[in-house]
Amino acid sequence: MFGIFGGKKEKDxxxxxxxxxKKTSFKTEHQDVAYYFCSAHCKEQFEKEPAKYIGKSG
Ligand SMILES: [Zn+2]
Known part of the structure; x- marks a missing residue:
């Protein structure tokens, strides 16, 4: 997971x-992993092409 923020924050x-x-309402799940975003825009971008941002496309 994302270790660089010390566990309290997730990276958009x-x-x-x-x-x-705990503060953002922009959340999605992909392959059983939760992802958090700063805005609806970022969430939409991720949902269009999740592999682009995860870097694990097969
Ligand atoms: Zn963002």
């Missing part, structure tokens, strides 16, 4: 911002 993989999972 689209724009690179740190996001507090």
């Amino acid at each position: 993989v689209v724009c690179g911002m740190s996001v507090d999972p």
Whole structure:
């Protein structure tokens, strides 16, 4: 997982911002992993092409 934020924050993989999972309402799940975003825009971008941001496309 994302260790660089010390466990309290998650990284918005689209724009690179740190996001507090307890405060954001922009959340999606992909392959049983929860992802958090700073905005609806980032969430939409991720959902269009999740593999692009995860970097694990097969
Ligand atoms: Zn963002």
